[in-house]
Amino acid sequence: MALTESTMLDLGTIAPDFALTCAVTGKNVRRDDFRSKDALLVMFICTHCPYVKHIEKTLGKLGADYAGKPIAIVAISANDVSTHPEDSPENLKRQSQANGFNFPYLYDETQAVARAYKAACTPDFFLFDRDFRLVYRGQYDSSRPGNGIPVTGEDLRAAIDTVLAGKPVPADQRPSIGCNIKWKE
Numbered sequence: 001m002a003l004t005e006s007t008m009l010d011l012g013t014i015a016p017d018f019a020l021t022c023a024v025t026g027k028n029v030r031r032d033d034f035r036s037k038d039a040l041l042v043m044f045i046c047t048h049c050p051y052v053k054h055i056e057k058t059l060g061k062l063g064a065d066y067a068g069k070p071i072a073i074v075a076i077s078a079n080d081v082s083t084h085p086e087d088s089p090e091n092l093k094r095q096s097q098a099n100g101f102n103f104p105y106l107y108d109e110t111q112a113v114a115r116a117y118k119a120a121c122t123p124d125f126f127l128f129d130r131d132f133r134l135v136y137r138g139q140y141d142s143s144r145p146g147n148g149i150p151v152t153g154e155d156l157r158a159a160i161d162t163v164l165a166g167k168p169v170p171a172d173q174r175p176s177i178g179c180n181i182k183w184k185e
Contacts (some may be wrong), residue, residue: 004121004180008137011171015040015132016116020076020106023092029104031132034072039163040132041073041156044114044124044181047095048079048086051178052122054145058153060100071160073103078114079122079182087182114181121178127159127169135163138173 019030034040043059045052063073075096079087089107096105108114117126127136136159143149155174162169 003177006124006137006139006176007118007120008173008175009118009126009134011134011137013134015042015126015128015134016113018076018106018108018113018116020108020113021089022104023077023089023107024096024101024105027104029074029106034074036070037072038070038130038166039072039160040128041071041160042117042126042128043073043075044078044117044119044122044126045075046077046079046084046087046122046179047091048084049122049179050145054143055123055140055151055153056095056099058140058151060102062153062157063102064100066160067102069164071164075101075103075105076108076113076119077105077122078108078111078119080111080184081109082184084182111181111184119181121176121180123178124176124181125156127156127163129163135159135169136173137176139176142174144177 017031081088141154143151159169
């Protein structure tokens with residue numbers, strides 16, 4: 001496991017387009033499916049990473065807490081399954097079901113979407129406003145496996161609440177930390 005920080009993509013960046021298959025439903029999901037929302041949260045996660053495992057139950061709660069609000073949430077896994085078969089679409093589906101994810105969990109087989117977002121680690125979070133402009137990229141909260149800090153999602157939740165209130169998200173943001181994305185050779 002290589003400890004990696006998110007790249008902290010420039011605020012204001014437009015959300016790169018995507019069209020990926022949902023590992024749970026088999027349906028194609030596109031960025032533009034969410035044009036009517038006030039916010040779009042794109043999370044790069046996977047099944048095997050201890051940093052994702054540390055927060056995955058609360059990701060299901062996050063989805064439930066924001067259900068019915070004008071935010072779309074999607075998770076994307078881009079890891080190379082030839083080196084990390086535990087991150088296969090079948091296992092993404094199991095993870096989604098086990099943790100109550102109510103949002104699409106997409107598989108980025110070519111890794112083109114992860115590269116377009118400059119995703120670096122799992123978990124890596126990107127929150128966009130209604131115009132698909134990046135307003136938050138950073139950590140879920142300060143909890144890490146073994147550090148004793150409770151998992152709350154407070155940093156990401158504060159950013160979501162701020163953008164849903166129509167206010168600017170503060171630019172002082174801490175990078176996410178996790179396992180590096182397992183890129184294809």
